[in-house]
Amino acid sequence: MRDSRDRAAQLMVRGGEQFDDGLALPDQRTVVSLRRMNSVLDINLGRRMVRVQAGAKLSDIDRRLGAHGLGLPIVGDHRDITAGGFASVGGVSSASHKYGLFIDQIVDLEYVDPDGRIGTCGRNHHTERFHRILGAGGRAGIITALTLDAVDIDKDRTWLTTDADRFLDFDSFIEHAYAEISKPGNAALQVGRWVDTAPLKVSRPVGAGQVQLGTVRFGQWSSLYPTTPTRSLRARREVGTRTRKSLGAIASAASGKAGMPVRNAAAGALMFAPKVLTLRDAEYLADTVISSSERGPAYRVGIFAPLANYTSVFYRLHDLFDGHRERTGCFTVISAMTYGVRSKYLQAQAAARELPADDHALITFTCRLRPSGLPSELLRDIVSGVEEICASEHALRYESAD
Ligand SMILES: Cc1cc2nc3c(=O)[nH]c(=O)nc-3n(C[C@H](O)[C@H](O)[C@H](O)COP(=O)(O)OP(=O)(O)OC[C@H]3O[C@@H](n4cnc5c(N)ncnc54)[C@H](O)[C@@H]3O)c2cc1C
Numbered sequence: 001m002r003d004s005r006d007r008a009a010q011l012m013v014r015g016g017e018q019f020d021d022g023l024a025l026p027d028q029r030t031v032v033s034l035r036r037m038n039s040v041l042d043i044n045l046g047r048r049m050v051r052v053q054a055g056a057k058l059s060d061i062d063r064r065l066g067a068h069g070l071g072l073p074i075v076g077d078h079r080d081i082t083a084g085g086f087a088s089v090g091g092v093s094s095a096s097h098k099y100g101l102f103i104d105q106i107v108d109l110e111y112v113d114p115d116g117r118i119g120t121c122g123r124n125h126h127t128e129r130f131h132r133i134l135g136a137g138g139r140a141g142i143i144t145a146l147t148l149d150a151v152d153i154d155k156d157r158t159w160l161t162t163d164a165d166r167f168l169d170f171d172s173f174i175e176h177a178y179a180e181i182s183k184p185g186n187a188a189l190q191v192g193r194w195v196d197t198a199p200l201k202v203s204r205p206v207g208a209g210q211v212q213l214g215t216v217r218f219g220q221w222s223s224l225y226p227t228t229p230t231r232s233l234r235a236r237r238e239v240g241t242r243t244r245k246s247l248g249a250i251a252s253a254a255s256g257k258a259g260m261p262v263r264n265a266a267a268g269a270l271m272f273a274p275k276v277l278t279l280r281d282a283e284y285l286a287d288t289v290i291s292s293s294e295r296g297p298a299y300r301v302g303i304f305a306p307l308a309n310y311t312s313v314f315y316r317l318h319d320l321f322d323g324h325r326e327r328t329g330c331f332t333v334i335s336a337m338t339y340g341v342r343s344k345y346l347q348a349q350a351a352a353r354e355l356p357a358d359d360h361a362l363i364t365f366t367c368r369l370r371p372s373g374l375p376s377e378l379l380r381d382i383v384s385g386v387e388e389i390c391a392s393e394h395a396l397r398y399e400s401a402d
Pocket residue numbers: 012013014015016034054055075076077078080081082083084085086088089090091092093137138139141142143144291400401402
């Protein structure tokens with residue numbers, strides 16, 4: 001950090017081993033990789049805490065905790081995410097309606113600041129610095145070690161059953177999502193997904209009007225509750241897991257237009273999650289199929305909406321993207337994902353802005369781009385539209401670098 005302080009070129013911090021964002025690194029840029037700082041340093045069973053180096057992968061930490069009947073409450077749905085990388089964005093999961101953000105689970109951390117000084121901060125000491133470093137995307141210093149809260153849970157023996165509700169109209173989907181987020185009951189995980197494809201420019205007369213062909217508008221809300229599995233359900237889970245893994249493998253190999261049906265099937269497999277599965281399977285369900293099926297250029301945005309403004313934020317974001325698609329044809333498929341987020345960290349952020357300390361919900365939109373891409377003036381319009389929605393609805397952007 002000290003060496004790079006006087007250089008004009010920016011210092012880049014990377015948690016894991018992959019430089020997979022497809023960007024060529026400029027020669028003069030310095031990259032600090034935490035790849036080899038990946039140890040689990042200490043597991044404190046009495047206090048249910050784990051101390052790790054920042055480059056440790058969450059999936060590895062969780063496996064080590066599993067041997068003691070403990071687990072991390074919030075892990076990303078991708079196995080290579082590191083503790084430092086997750087802390088530097090915030091960290092959400094479909095268990096966030098219960099446990100909040102990953103950074104709500106951080107007790108303290110060690111860091112190197114931009115001047116090269118080593119320090120520590122935490123929930124109960126140097127709290128201002130603690131909040132400056134968390135979620136800062138590496139701009140406020142490099143996190144080198146963290147102490148995390150763990151919970152009593154056996155993720156391989158906690159079985160969940162999926163209650164899925166499906167919707168063909170957006171209004172009912174949003175109404176249902178709001179009800180589930182507000183009152184999740186004892187759901188261990190929850191997630192809602194909405195998919196809206198671009199209508200084909202072909203229509204045919206039906207009755208007195210015209211129906212546009214080729215539009216798919218579909219939503220699903222899934223709540224996963226703890227259950228005791230029967231032997232036959234366990235067997236079904238085995239078959240389902242194998243099918244999804246193969247679908248994911250085929251989808252990652254299938255490229256171009258010809259591979260589209262397989263990639264769509266892989267994304268569909270995520271919508272139709274198995275009826276019964278373990279908590280560990282459920283947490284990484286998307287990793288099996290979605291990383292391959294979700295490839296391709298897209299505009300993505302994540303927003304934390306206060307629950308009081310949830311439906312309004314959802315409608316306004318949808319109208320913004322749908323309107324741009326109608327007018328310019330810039331997007332093809334527009335999809336959304338949503339769940340509750342009960343986070344002390346977000347509440348503290350709201351309080352700092354003198355806003356009510358409400359619970360939140362995450363709403364993410366992924367808008368697939370046409371091969372022609374997104375012209376910069378259109379991108380500017382979209383970004384300022386999103387900013388206006390956030391400002392007027394007291395919502396916060398989730399800068400997950402995803
Ligand atoms: C396939 C995929 C699935 C994802 N799923 C989720 C999800 O379920 N939930 C979610 O919340 N996010 C998700 N994300 C986003 C992910 O959490 C962030 O991109 C996270 O920062 C990745 O961590 P990493 O260890 O891979 O870090 P990197 O990709 O290496 O770095 C990402 C950012 O973190 C900073 N950073 C990394 N390590 C440190 C450190 N030690 N100190 C300071 N800054 C650091 C970097 O500067 C950079 O800004 C996903 C991303 C992908 C690609």
